[in-house]
Amino acid sequence: MPLLPPRWRLLLVAIAALSLPILSGLAWLLLTGWFDQVHGLVPTGRLGPDNWRFLWEAVGGRPSVWIPLRNSLIFSGVVATVVVLASSMAAYAISRLSFPGRAAYLGLVLVLHAFPAVSLIIAIFFILRRLGLFDTLTGVILVKASLELPLGIWLMKGFFDYLSWEMEMAALVDGVSRWTLFWRIALPMVRPGLLALGTFALLSAWGEFILPFTLIVSNQNWLMSAYLQTFLGEAFTDFGMVAAVGLFYAVPVIVLFLLGQRYLLNIYGGGVKG
Amino acid sequence: MKGIRVRLKGLAKHFGRVVALRTLDLDVRAGEMVAFLGPSGCGKTTTLLMIAGIYQPTAGEIYFGERRVEHLHPRDRDVGMVFQSYALYPHLTIFDNIAFPLTLKKIAPAEVARRVRQIADLLGIAHTLDRRPGQVSGGQQQRAALARALVKEPQVLLLDEPLSNLDAQIRVQARGEIRRLQQEIGVTSILVTHDQSEALAMADRVAVFSTGELQQFAPPDELYRRPANTFVARFVGYPPMNLLEGRYEPGAFVLDDLRIPVPPGHPAGRGWLGFRPEDATLDGDVPGRVTVAEALGRENLVTLRIGPAEVKVLVPQGRRPAPGTPARLGYRREHVHFFDASGRRVGA
Known part of the structure; x- marks a missing residue:
């Protein structure tokens, strides 16, 4: 690799400095996940897989990690599919067909997007209870997908x-x-x-915490985020295991990124080519 | 593939309060190629899209043969259409683009492949079939669009400015090809264009539009020799016809204090006098002065000021008077055009 011109080297230093907090966080996660004990960023204990025992045994009365993992995969996959299908159909109609109330609908969609999910959570709780969807994966999927729709409709309308x-x-x-x-x-x-x-929908659903945390009770229906949270809520927090579960939680996203790297970078880079 | 007669009866289209097409009656013979010619916003494309079935007419009827079609979906009308942008599907190969109308009709794949190859051979794009539209030249895209329109053997072929995105050189070649192909197949065709040379070169008859109204519907040479009104007179022919606005008195056309002698058959009172630059001379008896002399190659175009008006005269190559030179305007009496005050043609 050729030596970079001085201006670029300066830029690199700036980028590195800005990324430092995030990088050190990641470093902490990696170290803590694999060592018995870590002081700051210096490991003091033994290197070993002890923190990862949640993979093969149920820890502290929780279900096996594979159940929330499965739930999270289903949750994110279905949410993404529903969001993509529903928004593209709605967006196509709004972009191409003229029907009464089109402008009002478009405005309404935008207003809906302005409501933070948390402010709606009590109403949603009662609605799900009434529909018999409280504490079910289907219920949370519907809620999450609906909350993602306004953004999706506007995004897709722009494309159409x-x-x-x-x-x-x-x-x-x-x-x-x-x-046709x-x-x-x-x-x-x-x-x-x-x-x-x-x-976006997949990543947003994968990282979703508030909705599954409030709308799901049974541990058989937990998502990964709720599973992870239970480790933090204990009297004695096992940070080693929190770090390990956190890393495990991130693995599917990393795999997704590696598989779709070329495509994703193209999208993030604003490359909308027909 | 056999062409079909296309008739428009009292056809009109309004967009809200805007009148795009006032009332149009037109009869296109089977196998004929007709051009809709006019400036943008004149209603020609609106008419074409109503024939295609994209727009619903506000009033009027459209007949393909004896069949009334204005209420039918485009797919039930049996038309093929080529668009200005070609509108090829960028995510499909040229083969799949051409095959698309056939696959929608649920025709067997082997038959589809046979017909696509046949039309691609006819248009000389067989070697591009497995490429995408973005990977072939503009001329090839244009022919692929034509192939897609023709592959389903339509009764009517609609061409919306099909050549305006091509380079000037290919354009002349392509218009000849389209015309030859159209005559070979015998499909009734309607060409929308704003380019008069395209319309005159390709069409059996030309319909000239302006501001939502048909001005004249005639074969190219008649359009040129006998324009129905001042709009057609000015729009068809290059350089455009000289049109002087003044007053007719017996035996003369009066323009301020100038008297231009005119042959019999002229109207009375206010009106227009028209003659083409090639029918004008510098050897007449109306006094004037040269303002510009441009070389066009084969001829020179001299602009002459006579009284309040400017007149263009085409003169042979050797003659190029300097600006400011006095000259005397004349014109060939047998090629004069008279129009009344409203701009309508008077006499033969």
């Missing part, structure tokens, strides 16, 4: 607005129905948007 009308006219003359037009022409052309939205 850029599709050329001539393209749709051409498809109509070629003989498509509205539905949506599935076979419009959707494939906004694929970058679908991927971006799907990724």
